Amino acid sequence: MEIEIRNIYKSFGKVHANIGISLTIHAGEILGVLGENGAGKTTLMKILAGLQPCDSGEILIDGKPVHFHSANTALDLGIGMLSQDPLDFPMLTIFDNLYLGRRKRFFIQRNRFSKQVEKMEDLLGFQFKLNDLVETLSIGERQQLEILRLLVYGSELIILDEPTTGISAQQKKQLFELLKRLAGFGKTIIFVTHKLGEINELCQRTIILRQGKLISDVVLPCESSLLIQSMFGKAIDLQSPGDASQFEKHFEIQHLVIKDARFFSNPVDLNIRKGEILGLAGMEGSGQKTFLRTLAGLEKPINGMFLDEGYSLHWNSPHSFTKRGIYFMPASRMEEGLIQGMTLQEHFILSQTKDDFFVDRDESHKITEMRIREFTIRGFSSSTAEELSGGNQQRLLIAMLHENARLLLLENPTRGLDIESTNWMWKKLHERCKKGASILFASADIDELLRFSNRILVFFGGRISEPYPSQMLNSEKLGALIGGEGW
């Protein structure tokens, strides 16, 4: 099956996810799709799998234009997609899971279908017991089950979106062998990832997306540095934020082991100095989020101590953390940061950690007006949070961080801001640092990390690096580390 994509455009509001992407994929090929977060990889794949309509553009299968009305049409045409998280029903048996997506017949044809499945299993070397529950399988096996399901339904093209995120090295090896075997049968594989090593290991050819555009189409194997440059764009000349090692010690983390949904981290020892900015780099979901939340007292680590000038903080008591001036700012604004239906003034009242019983409305009104002016928030003290635009919500979140904060833990603090606002925001944050606050921030933007951090911790698949002084890094080196190379 040969698939041709012509001039695909897709935007979500003002965000252009795919800009004029054209591509031809041949039968029996394993094609890599590489790009950083938000590059438009998943959008393109969803369009191809019929899960999302495109704004304009065409998809041709064997030269004939096709139109997808739903994922089922795509499946009928032989295109199947394996999503990032297994989309199965753990409480049902393997047989039921395989059978669920089938339509057309009212009664289950158990024997006929079982034979069909067994034939495919023989071909692939799988040995599933069809009456076992899916919940007894490992993540890797569940992935195999999904692939089996797609093949039984007659998929000729299989799309895998970041399939190696949750599985072990051994399972990854098995998966790659399986994919190569499938390609040998003439099936087409599209493999989406942000990990450079995997691309070189598995694929014969890769495309690289950046900011919605197809940047390059490369035959593999190829130098990693070339891929990195295409992935992140040219490095911008950056002023180094300098060395903070002479600063006074402020916080100390000892043998911290964090627990994420997918992994336990290696133990981390870290000194955070007064006025220092530490950047947390890594693809989304590599553990930065849990790391920040753990340090905010919002999640319990497996092990470890957190010392504030020698005083050991008690885990799992967020209130005692804020009392000591440790503030956290979540990435998702309306879901976790702000409260729908409450006014800006109420938000500022909530963000003060006073213990007064009665609230002085006049005083808080004054504070609110002051902050609105200082942070140029376009809104009133009586506006509710959801009435603000995204950028202004972000400003509100930062304005809510307490004046006397000593440690700020920020998840993507400048997400959704344009360059000018980002610079302004960092000016504000630097003022905090001059007053002696330390900042830990996670960001998906390599330039931002290099430009503003004194030191950078890199997160990759549950591993947390030693802090790198940012003068020792450049965008290529950091990009490689984020992609899991050079550890």
Place this chain on the structure above:
Amino acid sequence: MVAKPKKNNMLKRLSSPAILSIASTAGALIFTSLILWMAGAQPGLTFQKILIGAFGDSVKIANGLVVWAPLSLIAGALIITFIAGLWNLGIEGQIMLGAIFTTGAMRLFENSSISPTLIIILSCLVGMVGGAFWAALTGILRLYGGVNEIFAGVGLNFVATALSLWLIFGPWKRPGVGSMSGTEPFNERLWLVQIPGYRLSIWSLILVVVVYIGLFILLKKTRFGIQIKAIGKNLEAARLMGIQTRKLMMLAMLLCGALAGLAGALQVVGVYHRLIPSISSGYGFLAMLVAMLANNDFFLTLVVAYLFSILNIGGIQLPINLHLDSTLSGVLQAVLVLFFLVMNGLKQRLMGRKERSRDAE
């Protein structure tokens, strides 16, 4: 950016709680008329009878207030938990436990030399402890046991009913045989002073006023009030802000339980002067409808509670006068709430559509 504040305000005013309440009341009256008409009764006459039943003479007006006082107290209590995002369906049990604890205390002090006033005050306080205790059980189940407060509350309601029946037919039964009419009435000196000629006690009215002023200050003027509002609107954001969500949710439950317990206590010392089975008279669930219909607004709650009290009292006359079942007022109340919820849903859909079209611009 704040887009088109003027238009937005217009829309808000049109869909304000007061307008919504009036519109749903009209809708409910029309719908109930339809039911009456189908049942072969004259809607106009029926409503007239209900009004006469509620306002016909001063005793009837006072009787309306006898219902209004506990209903208001309980609805006020529920507003605390509703604002904190807790569906405290265990309110019935909390009222019953208040009544049970109060009866227990009264029995204990009945023959002592303590002054009657003090006994009544003490017993009411004990009743508040009882209600808070029952609410605490729901709170613990929800916050530490992972049981949804709706199921925990409903379960505990059954336990409370069983407990009161066991007490009435067991340890606290009347000399001789226990009966559905309840425990032995207390000595008249232990009754809450009533206005001569009426069943109404001025003290329960005063309590309602005091409690509502207290609630208003607590929820509008204090950090606690703003914090539980935040919890109710976005639990996760509140937690991430460092608000002690569990502690505050527990406090909200305790406060609600204490006030429900007080309502139960008043039913014992002021109305029945003994413990009877189902002493809550279903006021808990009725109060839930009241608070919902008033959209957690204090003033509206008092108004709606009065409306419901009138319907309750007025409906009593229907079987005698028109051979209609007195549950008709229940139908009217329920239809009222359903209409309101539908109106509210419509409003949100309308607002939501505006919101979306604005985003798309």
